[in-house]
Amino acid sequence: MLVKHNLNGKFYVVAESRLSELPVEKSKKCQTNAAAKEPKAAGSKTKTSTNNNTYIIVEKFSGASLVGKKYVPLFDYFKELSDVAFKVVADDYVTSDSGTGIVHCAPAFGEDDYRVCIENGIINKGENLIVAVDDDGCFTQKITDFKKRCVKDADKDIIQAVKENRRLVKPGSFMHSYPFCWRSDTPLIYRAVPSWFVAVEKIKDQLLENNHETYWVPDFVKVKYISAIK
Numbered sequence: 001m002l003v004k005h006n007l008n009g010k011f012y013v014v015a016e017s018r019l020s021e022l023p024v025e026k027s028k029k030c031q032t033n034a035a036a037k038e039p040k041a042a043g044s045k046t047k048t049s050t051n052n053n054t055y056i057i058v059e060k061f062s063g064a065s066l067v068g069k070k071y072v073p074l075f076d077y078f079k080e081l082s083d084v085a086f087k088v089v090a091d092d093y094v095t096s097d098s099g100t101g102i103v104h105c106a107p108a109f110g111e112d113d114y115r116v117c118i119e120n121g122i123i124n125k126g127e128n129l130i131v132a133v134d135d136d137g138c139f140t141q142k143i144t145d146f147k148k149r150c151v152k153d154a155d156k157d158i159i160q161a162v163k164e165n166r167r168l169v170k171p172g173s174f175m176h177s178y179p180f181c182w183r184s185d186t187p188l189i190y191r192a193v194p195s196w197f198v199a200v201e202k203i204k205d206q207l208l209e210n211n212h213e214t215y216w217v218p219d220f221v222k223v224k225y226i227s228a229i230k
Contacts, residue, residue, distance in 0.1 A: 003055040011058070012169070013066075015101025022055065023170040063101070064090055074167055077143055078130065089120040108192040109133075129192050137189060152187050204229055 001016050005023075012022055066088045073079075073086050093112045094103050107117040108129040117123045132142045139146045139154065145161060146154045162168045179188040200207070207229050216222040 001057060001061070002059040004058050006056055013102075015096040016060070017096045018101050019055070021100055021170070074162055077132070084122055089116060091116045109190050114192070131192055133189070133191055151189060200229065
């Protein structure tokens with residue numbers, strides 16, 4: 001839904017079930033006259049009160065109606081990709097259990113991100129991904145403001161930069177699970193790395209044909225091999 005803050009006039013797009021996550025902001029007048037109630041005028045817009053704030057519901061719509069719309073990214077490091085990236089897509093893995101019901105996809109840093117970006121034509125399967133984090137877990141030269149900084153060490157500075165650019169909707173902290181290395185007890189990140197894979201689909205018939213001429217020990221492995229190839 002699209003809602004308007006009744007005090008600061010700002011607009012927000014948020015899942016209806018996540019309306020309580022919007023920023024709390026009260027004017028001095030409201031704080032002084034908290035007990036005072038104004039009569040509702042006939043024909044006024046629908047209002048909903050959350051966390052002592054009042055939001056005017058401007059419009060209700062399905063998430064699907066946003067698909068294809070473009071948005072301005074938080075940073076302009078990859079503005080050359082604006083023709084294919086920075087657009088709204090939809091997928092079933094996004095839920096309204098936490099946050100705003102809206103997530104950001106980075107194809108080199110998540111399995112679902114990668115799949116969704118391929119399905120929506122943002123990247124092509126098998127092409128080189130843009131990975132702005134090096135083997136040491138630090139930002140590359142592409143991320144000019146935080147280059148050579150460890151991604152986890154730069155968290156607070158990134159938040160501050162978003163805040164200074166007036167793009168931070170609501171700061172806050174909450175407990176959640178996060179993967180740690182069981183050896184070093186340090187935080188991990190999901191990152192695509194160069195790998196070699198055999199395109200089995202292209203040589204499947206040849207593999208099956210050669211399998212019949214192969215002597216397997218034990219012999220039941222031949223059947224399992226056929227099943228694996230198919």
